[in-house]
Amino acid sequence: MEFLHRRITGWFAETARDLPWRDPGCGAWGVLVSEIMLQQTPVVRVLPVWEEWLKRWPTPAGLAAEPAGEAVRNWGRLGYPRRALRLHAAATAIVENHNGRVPDTYTELLALPGVGSYTAAAVAAFAYGRRETVVDTNIRRVHARLVAGAALPAPALTAAEMRLAASLLPDDDAASVRWNAAVMELGALVCTARAPKCADCPVKDSCAWRAAGEPPPSYVPKGQAWHGTDRQVRGAVMAVLRLADAPVPAEMFLQPPADLGFAPEGIGVPLAALHRLNSAPEQLERAMSGLLTDGLAEIHDGGYRLPA
Template sequence: MVYTEIQEWFKREARDLPWRGDCSAWGILVSEIMLQQTPVVRVQPVWEEWLGRWPTPADFAAAPAADVLRAWGKLGYPRRALRLHAAAMEIVEKHRGAVPDTYDELLELPGVGTYTAAAVAAFAFGRRTTVVDTNIRRVHARLVIGQALPAPALTAAEMALAADLLPEDVAESVLWNASVMELGALLCTARSPKCADCPVLEKCAWIAAGQPEPTYIPKGQPWAGTDRQVRGAVMAVLRASASPIHADLLWDPAAAALHAEAAPELGKLHDLNTHAPQLQRALAGLVSDGLAQLTDSGYRLPA
């Protein structure tokens, strides 16, 4: 079944995003990595600064890891930055500095999974690939299956449906992927869908079924009081300091005043009133993940 109304809607209503249109394959790869679990409004300014600073994979591959993590800022999940750094190095070493243009080659890059490989192949190189993200899954679930939400985890049946819906024409397939994704992001949202504005309202199986409630309640990831929050606070301290942070500064609020450069971020860390085992876990995890180093002088970003 072809839903040309979605593609026509996209041509009229699509957001003017900098990684659309005249954008390098590297810029598209960076955007796809940054957009994982992170909204566009947070990604766009960081992406623009990133591409201005490192316009090619070679430029980025030559950057120190500490600079990479500082530039990543507060996008969250900073391991993505290190994986992108590793991918840039591999692009330079194995692909002569050019982002590979096939799904299989993209999938071999560090930190690139099936979705990202398919998205970059489609949007950077015009390949016919089956792109399936959260937004696309939700549109398919409502429009075709009649369910309020897709299954909690991607299923083989969903992938088969996405493949069946993908137009045979290559150019049209790229447009279809972008169109359905945008519809899910702007109108067919998880919590407050704007059904009245939907270009395929009359064809929607979920509407026809009377908009049944979800069979489960999506659980958002907690933040306050979690190890993730503490890790983020510690990373903010390390990003703010050009010199290693002695462990005493992380534990003792009074000692933090001695380090003016990172004092604001140290204050935020101490305001969490983190108990010792949790901070120890956070520090050990950051070191284990390669996001921090423990030296004789204290903790620092990796060199």
């Protein structure tokens, strides 16, 4: 066990990416924002949005003081914009219940709106140096190959995986934080899902999966479709709402601007992109209804806008 700890954390010390939320001066708020933004979103897309977000809202109080719609607007094209609403709700709870300071224990973090067990553990570990079992997709994949000899972890997190992760965690607080970060980085950069760079792995000689002859996965991971889906239409509608400075009438979404006889100021480009999808009216109406249900849009003065 100590051999794995030494090899992987040593590799991390030499090769870790220089990410702003890893800076000791970042603070717990910056770590929390990064963890929520990084869910199902690659670092390269998160970085510019994270930097702008922290410039505008360097504290939870700053975000909580603004309408939830501003969080959605500044979420940009990161995808899954409900995360912006959750982050706004978490900021509000931090202000109301924790005097504006991100709580420092797993239990208190888990009680924040939109914060699950992974995020609570990650913030407690990476922002406050707590010894927590942090298990994301990258860590699960490294553990599956290195210890269990499987090409991929189970489709959903299991209790056995959590027990394995806990058993691998160093006893020392600081060492456990380095271990969590190092294994996560190894999974992100080397032990990747589709094309692992085994030659670059610091523990390749101890890998159970390689020792077993690199057996194929027991299932085929399902990719998420995008083109032609309700998610694509929702994203196109959100692009219009983010640029709108007034409620957008429903007919603008349902009919191309040329049919309406005028060019809408400020939102013409995303509106044209929406209509190029040629979505069926029922799909568009379904997507817009879903945005209302999820709290990402609201009806005001007969039109659609971001939540106030």
